[in-house]
Amino acid sequence: MSNEDLSCPPLVGYVSPFYRDTPSDEEISSKNLVLTPWTVQNICYEMAANYMLANDPRTQGFVFSQRYHRDPKKSEVFLDLAYNYKDDVVQKRPAVFVSRGEAKYEYPTFNHQIGGDARNSEKIKLSILQMPVVVTVVGTNIGFAEQFAQYLSRVYLDHAEEIRRDFFLRKFRLESMTTPTLYLESKEHYAVSLNLYTAFDMGFTITGDHLKLKTVSFTVFTSCAESPLLNQ
Numbered sequence: 001m002s003n004e005d006l007s008c009p010p011l012v013g014y015v016s017p018f019y020r021d022t023p024s025d026e027e028i029s030s031k032n033l034v035l036t037p038w039t040v041q042n043i044c045y046e047m048a049a050n051y052m053l054a055n056d057p058r059t060q061g062f063v064f065s066q067r068y069h070r071d072p073k074k075s076e077v078f079l080d081l082a083y084n085y086k087d088d089v090v091q092k093r094p095a096v097f098v099s100r101g102e103a104k105y106e107y108p109t110f111n112h113q114i115g116g117d118a119r120n121s122e123k124i125k126l127s128i129l130q131m132p133v134v135v136t137v138v139g140t141n142i143g144f145a146e147q148f149a150q151y152l153s154r155v156y157l158d159h160a161e162e163i164r165r166d167f168f169l170r171k172f173r174l175e176s177m178t179t180p181t182l183y184l185e186s187k188e189h190y191a192v193s194l195n196l197y198t199a200f201d202m203g204f205t206i207t208g209d210h211l212k213l214k215t216v217s218f219t220v221f222t223s224c225a226e227s228p229l230l231n232q
Helices: 017-021 025-031 037-054 142-158 160-166
Strands: 078-081 095-100 104-106 113-117 122-139 171-177 190-207
Antiparallel strands (some): 171 190
16 A cells, blocks of 8 residues: 555644535525514514414314414414504404514624725625514413414424524524413413524625725836736
């Protein structure tokens, strides 16, 4: 066996799993989605809507049969963004409300900057947001509210990895399910909340109205060559 066969391959530096999963610039631009607290809240809303449209609770072992429909007149489940909580507005039960908590901004780099182009007076900046999202289920009794919340939690529990990848979230997970509490507007209704944790990047570019830098082309000649040097 030759010495070449015994040689070891070059060592590969450690790469964080987060950066292995980071999509390319082309993939990000193809999505054309700007992540903000409002859009992330709507992502959680759409995940609940799509899950209820595609999954019959009876086929998953639940005893209730109420189904969601995009048409409010045909739907047996009311779904809305918070804070539409009053009974005189919403009479239909069960109901699902998607709200968000306080968005906390963090800045991983000095002056928030991660890149730029001095020729065009551009600065690329980044902030990382951490934000809770709360999905509240309102039902007519404790058992029904518990079961419906358990049914709806499957989308955030089973498909957390796909949601994080598809929408380029930094983190996404179901953290907790609250105990049933009496609904504030009605003594006969109970509420159970699903607490989600999200973290995502929000980048932006600042372009200054400065005098742009210009480049001047030139050609180099030497006494050693008859033709000018190229690629200078």
